[in-house]
Structures are given as C-alpha cells and as structure tokens.
Amino acid sequence: MSFYQNPKELSAFDAKFEAQKIAFGPVSFQVAHCLLKFEVLATIDKAGDQGATLAQLAQTNMLNEYALGVLLDMGLSMGLVWLNEDAYVLDKTGYFLLHDDMAAINLNFVQDVCYQGLFKLDKALLDGRPAGLSVFGDWQTIYPALKDLPQDAKESWFAFDHYYSDHAFPQILPLVFDHSPKHLVDIGGNTGKWALSCCEFDPEVEVTLMDFPGQLAVAKENAAKRGFTDRVRTFATDLLDESRPFIEGADTYWMSQFLDCFSKAQILSILQRTAKAMTANSQLFIVETFWDRQPSAASAYCVNATSLYFTAMANGNSRMYHSKDLMALLHQAGLYVDEDTDNLGLGHTLLRCKRKP
Structure with missing residues (x-):
C-alpha cells in the first residue's frame, strides 16, 4: 500500500x-x-x-x-x-x-475495554495469552466472558463490534442474497445482528447461529423481539473444540469479523471443518477488515491498533490479518475464492468461497 x-x-x-x-x-x-x-x-x-x-x-x-x-x-x-x-x-x-461517531466508539472501546489491560501488553506478547484480561477476571479468552463484563465495558465492546458491521451490512446483504441462500449457518453469530438483518432482507431465508451459549441466549431474545423465532435457530458450541461437529449440508455458511478472533492454526481448523460440512454446491462468505486493503492510512491505523486488543485482551494469539495470510489458509483448507470484493462498509472485504473440486 x-x-x-x-x-x-x-x-x-x-x-x-x-x-x-x-x-x-x-x-x-x-x-x-x-x-x-x-x-x-x-x-x-x-x-x-x-x-x-x-x-x-x-x-x-x-x-x-x-x-x-x-x-x-x-x-x-x-x-x-x-x-x-x-x-x-x-x-x-x-x-x-x-x-465523529467512529472516534467516540473507538475511544470508549479503548477506555472501557482495553486501557487497563494494555499495561500487560508486554506479558501478553511473551506468553501468547491475553494477560490484560485479568483486570476483568480469570478467563482464558474474552468471548465467554462478554456477558459478565462490567456494564461499561460490555456496552463499549458491543458498540465497537456492531458499529463496524452495521456500516458494512447494507452493502453486503444484496451481494450475498444475489446467490439465493435458503439456509445460512452463521458461524460465530454472536447476538444475531447479521441473522436478523438477513431475515428482514429475505422473508424466506432460515438462519442457524453457532456460538457460545451466552451470546446465543441474547440472540434468541433479539429474534423473539423481532418476530423471527421460527426462522432463527441456535446451535450452542465451542468453535475451537475440534470434537464438536459443524452443521452439515447448508447451502450458505457465513463468518463476519470472526476469523480475526483466532490464530492461524485455529483458523485453519475452523476452515477445514467448515469445508468438510459443505457440499459441492455450498458457499462460504467471509467478511474481514484486512489491514493491507484499507482505503486510507487512517483506517489502516485503526485496524492495526485493533490487533493489539486481540493480543492483550481477547485471546493473545490473533490479529487483523494481511489478506494473503487468509488466502493461504483457505487454500490449505481445500477452499478457493470465487468472488472478492473490497471497500465495503468501513474498509471491509467480502470473500465468496467454494470447496475445491
């Protein structure tokens, strides 16, 4: 760049x-x-x-x-x-x-979620674990802890997460539904923002969310409030547990701002299990903010800074990746990129992937 x-x-x-x-x-x-x-x-x-x-x-x-x-x-x-x-x-x-909304969202996220924990960034870098997360309690990663974070931290975390996805979804929805998904499996579905957006966009689509029980409990509540209980299902699991099965045979699989939450080895495992669950006609959509594909120095600065949140607070071993890193992992998992669209939302990239023949 x-x-x-x-x-x-x-x-x-x-x-x-x-x-x-x-x-x-x-x-x-x-x-x-x-x-x-x-x-x-x-x-x-x-x-x-x-x-x-x-x-x-x-x-x-x-x-x-x-x-x-x-x-x-x-x-x-x-x-x-x-x-x-x-x-x-x-x-x-x-x-x-x-x-500026972005400045407020970023500042509150750093203040409420990251600031105290970043004092232990050096230890996180040495140990390969989120040493700063100890300011909130004894957790291995931040994801199962989200429902138990202090209210300010919880609100700022979800505001940060949703802000970036909310800006991308309106542009991404037509691109995804141009391929007529009927059953979409949302891997790492969190509290259901994407699932509910899909149900509003297409009155026929059915969505299954895969995530930790805590996030899925909130997703169920959100689906009920919007009247989508019959079309939004949940599948509680630990996505890093390789003994847990993935939902098989869906026509569409979805990962939004998800793979950056894991190390390369973990991403490869997730992609391999997704590929195994897919049929020859299935499609996998991946949304990421790659630091090398950002439209400006300011956006690349924000994306690279976010990597240090993953290091100190989230899990100690993930980051915002260079696009070439993910392409290599997709290839290793037996997948290939069929469509590749940059500059969606706030520097998002949408990849449509298929299983190799």
Missing part, C-alpha cells in the same frame, strides 16, 4: 516531536477522555466562534478552574482547542473527537 511503502517526509525536529507524542500518548488519551466525560469540549462547542473563558467554563462544570486549566492546557498542545485571547475555541481535531 502506498501509504506504507515510503517513509514520510519529516524534518528531524518534527520527528522528534512525534516521538514525544508517543511518549506521552497515555496522558493525551486520558485528557481527551476527561474533556469529553466532563463535557468541556461540548460546552466550548456550544459557545461558538467566541469561545469560553476558564471562568465561564468553571461556572457550568463540576470541575474547578485548576482542573479545567490543566486539561485545557494539554488540549491546546494536542490541537483540540485554541485560544482566542483568553477564550477557548474548539479546533478541528476537537470537533471530530466530539462529533
């Missing part, structure tokens, strides 16, 4: 400043979090072009002038606000931090 192939043209002075930003990165993050949490940026935004002075902000905020001062001084250095004489005015970066 062009934005990774050549080094940026930076002066030594600017590069040194970038290094200092990294050194104080956790401080900047928490300042941004507090400026949002205490609605300081929102208050400055409402004040418009004239801005708001420290005294004015202190009158409408639970923080005193000292607390506001240290936050806003750093906000100046971060480019979140600027000074118009003695009044603080929202700068462009502050505007997008306040108003």
Whole structure:
C-alpha cells in the first residue's frame, strides 16, 4: 500500500516531536477522555466562534478552574482547542473527537475495554495469552466472558463490534442474497445482528447461529423481539473444540469479523471443518477488515491498533490479518475464492468461497 511503502517526509525536529507524542500518548488519551466525560469540549462547542473563558467554563462544570486549566492546557498542545485571547475555541481535531461517531466508539472501546489491560501488553506478547484480561477476571479468552463484563465495558465492546458491521451490512446483504441462500449457518453469530438483518432482507431465508451459549441466549431474545423465532435457530458450541461437529449440508455458511478472533492454526481448523460440512454446491462468505486493503492510512491505523486488543485482551494469539495470510489458509483448507470484493462498509472485504473440486 502506498501509504506504507515510503517513509514520510519529516524534518528531524518534527520527528522528534512525534516521538514525544508517543511518549506521552497515555496522558493525551486520558485528557481527551476527561474533556469529553466532563463535557468541556461540548460546552466550548456550544459557545461558538467566541469561545469560553476558564471562568465561564468553571461556572457550568463540576470541575474547578485548576482542573479545567490543566486539561485545557494539554488540549491546546494536542490541537483540540485554541485560544482566542483568553477564550477557548474548539479546533478541528476537537470537533471530530466530539462529533465523529467512529472516534467516540473507538475511544470508549479503548477506555472501557482495553486501557487497563494494555499495561500487560508486554506479558501478553511473551506468553501468547491475553494477560490484560485479568483486570476483568480469570478467563482464558474474552468471548465467554462478554456477558459478565462490567456494564461499561460490555456496552463499549458491543458498540465497537456492531458499529463496524452495521456500516458494512447494507452493502453486503444484496451481494450475498444475489446467490439465493435458503439456509445460512452463521458461524460465530454472536447476538444475531447479521441473522436478523438477513431475515428482514429475505422473508424466506432460515438462519442457524453457532456460538457460545451466552451470546446465543441474547440472540434468541433479539429474534423473539423481532418476530423471527421460527426462522432463527441456535446451535450452542465451542468453535475451537475440534470434537464438536459443524452443521452439515447448508447451502450458505457465513463468518463476519470472526476469523480475526483466532490464530492461524485455529483458523485453519475452523476452515477445514467448515469445508468438510459443505457440499459441492455450498458457499462460504467471509467478511474481514484486512489491514493491507484499507482505503486510507487512517483506517489502516485503526485496524492495526485493533490487533493489539486481540493480543492483550481477547485471546493473545490473533490479529487483523494481511489478506494473503487468509488466502493461504483457505487454500490449505481445500477452499478457493470465487468472488472478492473490497471497500465495503468501513474498509471491509467480502470473500465468496467454494470447496475445491
């Protein structure tokens, strides 16, 4: 990708400043979090072009002038606000931090799910396990723990997960249903967002979700609320347990933002068992956000940062993959890519796979 192939043209002075930003990165993050949490940026935004002075902000905020001062001084250095004489005015970066949905979703996810655990990233890298997950309890991976996470962490995790899928689904649904699925097996179906979208899109399709019991219990509730109980079934299983069977003979299998949750060896096992369950006429759709196929440096940055969530918090051995890595695993599993579509949703790729003859 062009934005990774050549080094940026930076002066030594600017590069040194970038290094200092990294050194104080956790401080900047928490300042941004507090400026949002205490609605300081929102208050400055409402004040418009004239801005708001420290005294004015202190009158409408639970923080005193000292607390506001240290936050806003750093906000100046971060480019979140600027000074118009003695009044603080929202700068462009502050505007997008306040108003951009993606920025809010990502920031809350890092704050509520990742921040404390990332302190143990070094241990996770050495041990190959999610050492940071211990901040929430004694779990091997985050997936069976989702229903038991603290409420803030749970809400931020699902908001992060659903935000990216929600932006992709409207574009992906017509592409999938152009191939007339009748029985779709949603492997790693989570709480049923895709299954319910399918039922709304096509009044005839039937969907079976395969996942942990905790996620499927929520999926059942969601299906009942939408009146799809007769068309949405569940199949509780541990997808990493190679002794557990996969549902056989469906015409369509589906994996959305799923394979990045596993190591290469685990992905190969899942793909091999899927291929074994498929018939010669079955199709497998895979949706992933490959870091090498992102449309911009900003999206690639977010995708690569998400890999470290997997390392420290989720399982210790998965990541957002390069597309060539998954292509090689598909080939090993006896599958091939029949259709390949990039730039869906927020940098998603849709692969339609078939079993090798």
